[in-house]
Every structure is written in C-alpha cells, then in structure tokens.
Amino acid sequence: xxxxALKATLVVLFEAMxxxxxIFFFWRVQQQYTAIAQSALVEMQSGSALLLLPLILPILHxxxxxxxxxxxxxxxxxxxxxxxRFFIVFVVMLxxxxxxxxxxxxxxxNEQGYQACKLVVHQTRTTFTFxxxxxxxxxEA
Amino acid sequence: MADNxxxxxxxxxxxxxxxxxxxxxxxEFATTLSSHTNMDNARFTAGIASQxxxxxxxxxxxxxxxxxxxxxxxxxxxxxxxxxxxxxGLREKLTGTRYLASNPKVVDLAIGHKRVxxxxxxxxxxxxxxxxxxxxxxxxxTEQSTLMxxxxxxxxxxxxxGLSTLIASGAAMVAGTITTIAAGPIIAAVGxxxxxxxxxxxLDRTFGVTDALVNAMEKAKQRTIGxxxxxxxxFERNFINDAVRRMQFR
Numbered sequence: 001x002x003x004x005a006l007k008a009t010l011v012v013l014f015e016a017m018x019x020x021x022x023i024f025f026f027w028r029v030q031q032q033y034t035a036i037a038q039s040a041l042v043e044m045q046s047g048s049a050l051l052l053l054p055l056i057l058p059i060l061h062x063x064x065x066x067x068x069x070x071x072x073x074x075x076x077x078x079x080x081x082x083x084x085r086f087f088i089v090f091v092v093m094l095x096x097x098x099x100x101x102x103x104x105x106x107x108x109x110n111e112q113g114y115q116a117c118k119l120v121v122h123q124t125r126t127t128f129t130f131x132x133x134x135x136x137x138x139x140e141a
Numbered sequence: 142m143a144d145n146x147x148x149x150x151x152x153x154x155x156x157x158x159x160x161x162x163x164x165x166x167x168x169e170f171a172t173t174l175s176s177h178t179n180m181d182n183a184r185f186t187a188g189i190a191s192q193x194x195x196x197x198x199x200x201x202x203x204x205x206x207x208x209x210x211x212x213x214x215x216x217x218x219x220x221x222x223x224x225x226x227x228x229x230g231l232r233e234k235l236t237g238t239r240y241l242a243s244n245p246k247v248v249d250l251a252i253g254h255k256r257v258x259x260x261x262x263x264x265x266x267x268x269x270x271x272x273x274x275x276x277x278x279x280x281x282x283t284e285q286s287t288l289m290x291x292x293x294x295x296x297x298x299x300x301x302x303g304l305s306t307l308i309a310s311g312a313a314m315v316a317g318t319i320t321t322i323a324a325g326p327i328i329a330a331v332g333x334x335x336x337x338x339x340x341x342x343x344l345d346r347t348f349g350v351t352d353a354l355v356n357a358m359e360k361a362k363q364r365t366i367g368x369x370x371x372x373x374x375x376f377e378r379n380f381i382n383d384a385v386r387r388m389q390f391r
Contacts, residue, residue: 053332122181
C-alpha cells in the first residue's frame with residue numbers, strides 16, 4: 001500500500017517536473033522574444049531545444065493507460081502496432097518542436113539585424129552566446 | 142620471493158608516469174595548448190560525456206529491441222527475470238525470451254530501471270573523471286584565476302552532475318513502473334538528464350551560484366588564513382622593530 005502510494009507520488013512528481021521543463025522552455029522563448037523587442041542585447045543558451053524531451057514520460061504514461069483501456073481481444077495487436085508508431089512520432093516530434101521553435105528565435109534575431117558577439121560564456125554543459133544589434137554593446141570577457 | 146614477484150608485476154601493470162616541468166617549460170606548454178585547442182569546448186565536451194554515454198546506451202537498446210520493443214521485469218522465487226516480448230529471431234544479442242536480470246547481456250544493454258540507474262551512475266563518474274581534470278587544466282593555463290575559483294567551479298559542477306544524474310535515475314525508475322517499452326526508461330533518463338543539466342546551468346548563470354560560492358570562500362579565506370597571515374606579518378614587523386629599537390639603545 002505504502003509502496004504503491006510512493007510510486008504514484010513519484011509518477012506525479014516526475015510528470016509535473018516534465019511539464020515544468022516544457023513551461024520553462026516556452027517561458028525562455030517568450031523571454032527571448034521580449035528581449036528582441038525591447039533590448040539591444042539578447043542571450044541565447046545552447047541545448048534549450050531539448051527541454052521538451054522529458055514530456056516523453058507523460059506520453060509513455062498516457063500510452064500505457066490507453067493500452068490498458070482499449071487494447072483487448074482482437075484489437076490488441078492492431079493497437080500495439082499503432083502505439084509503436086505513435087511513440088516514434090512523439091519522440092521525433094518533441095525534438096523537432098524544440099529545434100523549430102529555437103530556429104524561429106534565431107531567424108527573428110537575424111531579421112532584426114542582431115549579430116553574434118565574440119564573447120561566448122562556456123559552462124560545463126551549456127554555452128551562452130550574446131547577440132547584439134550593435135557590436136559595440138557586446139559585453140567584454 | 143613469490144610476494145616480491147607479485148609486487149613487481151602489479152607495479153608494472155599499474156605503471157604511472159610523472160612529468161616534472163620548470164616554470165618556463167610549463168608557460169611554454171600552456172601557451173602551445175591554449176593556442177592549439179579551445180579549452181572551453183574541450184571542457185564542454187567532457188561535461189556532456191555522461192549524456193553521450195546515455196544516448197549511446199539508448200541507441201544500443203533501440204538497435205536490439207526496436208524503439209518500442211517490450212521488456213517486462215518479473216520476480217520469481219526472489220530472482221528477477223527480464224522477459225522480452227516479440228520475435229527472438231529478429232534480435233542480434235538477446236536471442237532468448239527470458240533472461241536473469243543479472244545476465245551480462247541484459248546488464249550491458251541496461252534493460253530495466255535498476256540497470257539504467259547503474260548506467261547513469263557510471264556515466265556520471267565518467268563525466269566527473271573527464272570534466273574535473275579538464276577544469277583543473279583550464280585553470281592552470283588561465284592567467285587570471287584563483288584557487289578559490291577552481292575549487293568553487295569544481296564544487297558546483299559536481300553538484301550539478303550529481304543532481305542531474307539523480308533526477309535522470311528517478312525518471313528511469315518512474316518510466317520503468319509505468320511502461321513496458323524497453324527503451325522507455327533510458328529515453329526518459331536521457332531527456333530528464335539533459336533538461337536538468339540545461340536548467341541548472343541557466344539557474345547558476347542567472348543567480349550566480351558559482352560566483353557567490355567563490356566569493357564566500359574568498360571571504361572565509363580572508364577571515365581565517367588571510368587573518369592569520371596578517372597577524373604573522375604584524376608580529377614579524379613588531380618583532381623586527383623591537384629588535385632595532387633595542388639595538389639603538391645599546
């Protein structure tokens with residue numbers, strides 16, 4: 001009883017975390033658009049396109065619930081085949097959405113005349129690149 | 142005699158090389174290294190070593206079982222078995238339908254959330270073993286950096302690597318309980334690991350956690366070792382002044 005309650009809590013916690021990562025991704029994108037509209041200096045972080053990937057967990061959960069509900073009797077084989085295709089589509093879609101949205105921000109940056117500054121801040125697992133309309137405004141090292 | 146032989150063979154098998162450089166030689170080495178390599182990129186690559194190893198593991202499972210290949214963990218007589226669904230003839234390594242969870246083939250492919258957790262820990266160790274020496278080397282060849290910055294950077298890096306590994310392992314465990322898709326736990330772990338790493342780096346940059354830690358350590362050093370050094374200097378100065386005064390009176 002205790003174990004299943006703990007499992008359910010962990011599932012809810014991690015799915016909430018996955019949704020939080022997705023919200024964080026879109027919030028960052030919105031923040032970048034606001035910066036493009038209002039500021040001459042925009043900071044871009046590498047790897048943020050992959051923030052949607054944790055959504056695979058709620059998708060896996062939904063798929064397993066659907067399987068338990070609808071995959072019975074004669075429909076089982078057909079349902080499982082369809083589920084396999086859906087899973088592949090979802091994985092590809094999550095990665096693709098992240099990259100497309102990120103690419104949209106980059107193309108807006110280019111359209112607005114932003115250029116990459118020389119200073120790139122390297123952290124252990126990500127890099128931050130500054131974009132500015134006027135290279136004189138670029139931060140120094 | 143036999144013991145001596147064992148020791149010599151052990152020493153030979155664990156041979157280490159130590160290179161001692163003069164300051165001039167080291168300066169030359171540092172200049173050559175920084176002009177030929179981008180240490181920031183090298184450190185970044187070292188930092189994502191654990192993610193790269195997770196992705197490699199995921200691709201191995203997908204190669205063997207397919208993206209949606211199913212594996213169920215069953216406990217029979219206190220022994221864990223991995224039961225694989227689908228046609229075994231299509232698989233290259235796992236040609237049976239049921240394996241003990243401790244079977245080397247299953248362990249190698251990290252099927253099941255416990256195995257994924259172990260693989261994550263191995264990946265994190267790999268990241269630490271590569272990223273820490275890279276950070277030390279980068280700080281050695283950078284002119285404007287302090288020992289406290291090196292310690293602070295390594296400390297926050299270790300926390301970030303540890304946290305992302307912990308969350309990735311948790312995600313693998315949760316995925317293992319909600320799905321029978323064999324690649325599910327490792328894909329969830331990769332996704333959560335990367336997302337956590339990116340988020341932690343953003344939080345560190347935004348809130349200046351590493352800088353705050355370095356500043357706190359600098360202040361602590363000033364209050365302890367720095368204060369002690371100042372006291373010693375003051376004592377020495379007073380001692381010399383006293384000695385000079387006594388000499389003058391004579």
